[in-house]
Amino acid sequence: MVSPKLETVPPGDPRDRGGKAQPLLIVRGLAKHFPIRGGILNRIIGQVCAVDDVSFVILKGETLGVVGESGCGKSTLARLLMNLIPRTTGELIFDGDIIGEQGGISLRELRRNMQMVFQDSSSSLNPRLPVEDTIAYGPRAHGTKRKEAKRLARELLEKVGLAPQLFGGRYPHELSGGQKQRVNIARALALSPRLLILDEAVSALDKSVEAQVLNLLRYLKRHFNLTYMFISHDLGVVQYLSDRVLVMYLGEIVEIGPTADVCEHPQHPYTQALLASQLSRNPDERVEEAPLAGDPPSPVNPPSGCRFRTRCPHAEDVCAGKAPALGAWVDAKSHLAACHMMDPTSGHSLAARHPPLEGEGRRAQRAGVG
Amino acid sequence: MSDITARPQDFALAEPAPAKSRGYLATVLRRLRYDYVTLFFLTLIILIVLSAVFAPLLAPFDPNKTSMIYRLKPMGYKNFLLGTDELGRDMLSRLIYGGRVSLVMGIVPVCIASLVGGLLGVLAGFFGGSLNMLIMRTVDVFYAFPSVLLAVAISGVMGGGMVNGLVALSLVFIPPLCRVSETATTQLRSLDFVEAARASGASGISIILHHVVRNAAAPVFIYASSLISVSILLAAGLSFLGLGVVPPTPDWGQMLSNLRQAIYVQPLICALPGVAIFVTSLSFNMVSDGLRQAMDVKA
Numbered sequence: 001m002v003s004p005k006l007e008t009v010p011p012g013d014p015r016d017r018g019g020k021a022q023p024l025l026i027v028r029g030l031a032k033h034f035p036i037r038g039g040i041l042n043r044i045i046g047q048v049c050a051v052d053d054v055s056f057v058i059l060k061g062e063t064l065g066v067v068g069e070s071g072c073g074k075s076t077l078a079r080l081l082m083n084l085i086p087r088t089t090g091e092l093i094f095d096g097d098i099i100g101e102q103g104g105i106s107l108r109e110l111r112r113n114m115q116m117v118f119q120d121s122s123s124s125l126n127p128r129l130p131v132e133d134t135i136a137y138g139p140r141a142h143g144t145k146r147k148e149a150k151r152l153a154r155e156l157l158e159k160v161g162l163a164p165q166l167f168g169g170r171y172p173h174e175l176s177g178g179q180k181q182r183v184n185i186a187r188a189l190a191l192s193p194r195l196l197i198l199d200e201a202v203s204a205l206d207k208s209v210e211a212q213v214l215n216l217l218r219y220l221k222r223h224f225n226l227t228y229m230f231i232s233h234d235l236g237v238v239q240y241l242s243d244r245v246l247v248m249y250l251g252e253i254v255e256i257g258p259t260a261d262v263c264e265h266p267q268h269p270y271t272q273a274l275l276a277s278q279l280s281r282n283p284d285e286r287v288e289e290a291p292l293a294g295d296p297p298s299p300v301n302p303p304s305g306c307r308f309r310t311r312c313p314h315a316e317d318v319c320a321g322k323a324p325a326l327g328a329w330v331d332a333k334s335h336l337a338a339c340h341m342m343d344p345t346s347g348h349s350l351a352a353r354h355p356p357l358e359g360e361g362r363r364a365q366r367a368g369v370g
Numbered sequence: 371m372s373d374i375t376a377r378p379q380d381f382a383l384a385e386p387a388p389a390k391s392r393g394y395l396a397t398v399l400r401r402l403r404y405d406y407v408t409l410f411f412l413t414l415i416i417l418i419v420l421s422a423v424f425a426p427l428l429a430p431f432d433p434n435k436t437s438m439i440y441r442l443k444p445m446g447y448k449n450f451l452l453g454t455d456e457l458g459r460d461m462l463s464r465l466i467y468g469g470r471v472s473l474v475m476g477i478v479p480v481c482i483a484s485l486v487g488g489l490l491g492v493l494a495g496f497f498g499g500s501l502n503m504l505i506m507r508t509v510d511v512f513y514a515f516p517s518v519l520l521a522v523a524i525s526g527v528m529g530g531g532m533v534n535g536l537v538a539l540s541l542v543f544i545p546p547l548c549r550v551s552e553t554a555t556t557q558l559r560s561l562d563f564v565e566a567a568r569a570s571g572a573s574g575i576s577i578i579l580h581h582v583v584r585n586a587a588a589p590v591f592i593y594a595s596s597l598i599s600v601s602i603l604l605a606a607g608l609s610f611l612g613l614g615v616v617p618p619t620p621d622w623g624q625m626l627s628n629l630r631q632a633i634y635v636q637p638l639i640c641a642l643p644g645v646a647i648f649v650t651s652l653s654f655n656m657v658s659d660g661l662r663q664a665m666d667v668k669a
Contacts, residue, residue, distance in 0.1 A: 111571035124562035128584040138570035
């Protein structure tokens with residue numbers, strides 16, 4: 001077993017096997033249905049469709065932001081990608097290797113390459129373990145010698161901005177929220193992963209600490225040549241950090257595209273509502289009404305056709321009839337939305353008025369983004 | 371993200387570093403140092419343990435030497451500081467020697483039950499599903515009987531004697547300890563740090579040892595310490611019923627049983643084994659309470 005090295009990873013990463021064009025992670029038809037059990041016999045009486053038929057790719061070296069309101073399946077998606085919960089259907093391909101099948105990459109090998117930072121900074125650290133040991137635990141589990149793992153942990157503490165001689169022997173309850181989250185990041189980096197999933201990693205921190213940690217994440221990304229999947233409900237933070245954005249609603253992807261494109265020209269009514277709900281710093285631009293009323297429908301019994309139609313201002317009969325497709329993803333500049341209004345052949349009365357998808361792409365290119 | 375300009379100084383820590391770090395054990399000990407009640411009872415326990423260990427040196431007489439002349443003499447009669455029992459044996463010597471049996475019967479079953487019950491609980495809590503079902507429902511069957519009845523029944527079936535008594539008491543304490551450990555483990559399992567350990571690719575055994583046992587140990591230990599006094603009382607009860615140690619080995623419960631016929635002759639001496647049982651079990655209880663408070667360190 002090779003012990004993890006911790007120098008700066010050069011852009012020409014020796015771990016890169018598929019080449020630059022090969023996406024780091026391909027997700028195909030991923031779904032997770034949690035069964036609901038009930039009755040005396042504990043039979044399955046229904047299921048929660050937490051994540052439903054989700055397909056996307058994460059490109060090498062990019063930051064993919066994932067947004068959506070609470071309960072839309074963001075965290076479930078993260079746990080599915082980490083293989084922490086078994087998936088119902090779908091496949092994951094890491095740098096060309098299919099995960100968990102013969103001839104592909106083993107789960108153990110995958111865990112060296114893919115790590116996760118959890119949302120709750122306090123419950124994600126063992127209260128009875130000095131933070132140094134928490135960081136060293138991953139490498140130790142992969143066969144690194146105790147001394148080497150300790151050295152690695154101290155080096156990582158330094159990298160995340162915590163003096164090892166001061167913080168190494170400390171217990172989690174002796175640290176502040178921001179410090180704990182730095183330890184969590186160090187722990188995730190201890191196995192020198194290539195893909196880091198950040199599940200609401202800064203959501204629980206206050207704003208000044210959040211900014212520090214975001215800057216830290218940007219620094220680490222360059223330093224270790226990382227790829228991020230950044231999950232958040234905070235659009236501002238996602239805009240700051242991400243190259244591309246993926247918008248989720250009720251377990252499905254409704255829109256995906258380059259950050260600037262999606263934020264400036266949102267195509268899906270849900271993305272539009274989400275962006276409109278962002279408060280302006282200018283008091284004159286006060287938002288008087290909530291752009292989106294009500295709660296999302298229950299994932300136990302999702303609406304037929306388009307799942308957003310119950311809250312969509314443009315919903316028509318066609319929306320209840322069939323589910324809109326996301327369309328085919330081509331490259332990093334593709335901007336896709338799962339909405340009948342984007343498809344001239346769908347029969348939606350507003351479909352014709354929207355410019356075709358290519359137009360959006362060209363406009364983005366002219367503006368110099370993407 | 372081509373315009374990354376963040377340098378280490380941009381995310382440098384703005385907050386001051388906290389004061390000197392203390393480990394968990396150091397915090398607990400520091401708290402105990404100012405808890406005088408617990409310290410007093412801890413001293414009592416240490417004295418009782420020392421007297422039991424050094425019984426041959428401390429006891430003024432042979433605890434088994436009978437004498438027809440000096441039967442049921444009052445306290446302070448000649449050299450018998452605490453009087454004599456119904457067979458003329460020195461009470462003080464017998465009480466000192468009896469502590470040996472009582473302490474062993476108090477501590478050993480609880481230790482065995484903590485290990486077995488704690489382990490079963492951790493397994494049930496960590497793996498859940500049908501293993502949890504199997505273990506916890508079996509434990510529930512034992513819960514259906516009152517602990518005294520269960521101890522008496524098991525001892526009665528297996529016969530008297532110290533080893534059988536130990537086994538019976540261990541069996542009695544496994545269910546409650548198993549349940550405490552299972553509850554603690556179930557709570558731990560849902561926490562993110564166990565999930566993070568799984569995400570780092572560690573094996574189940576490694577996660578149990580490093581993350582689960584370390585955190586579930588405190589509640590199990592606190593509960594177990596409170597069971598020592600119960601165990602001493604149950605052991606005394608078994609001896610009282612003749613299911614404990616075989617005479618003439620001195621044992622507080624048995625002494626109480628034998629002396630009860632002399633209650634109208636020498637009531638004070640009859641009460642002595644009871645006082646010994648009471649003080650010992652009270653001490654363990656108080657220390658357990660103190661430990662519970664001291665160990666409740668904010669995680």
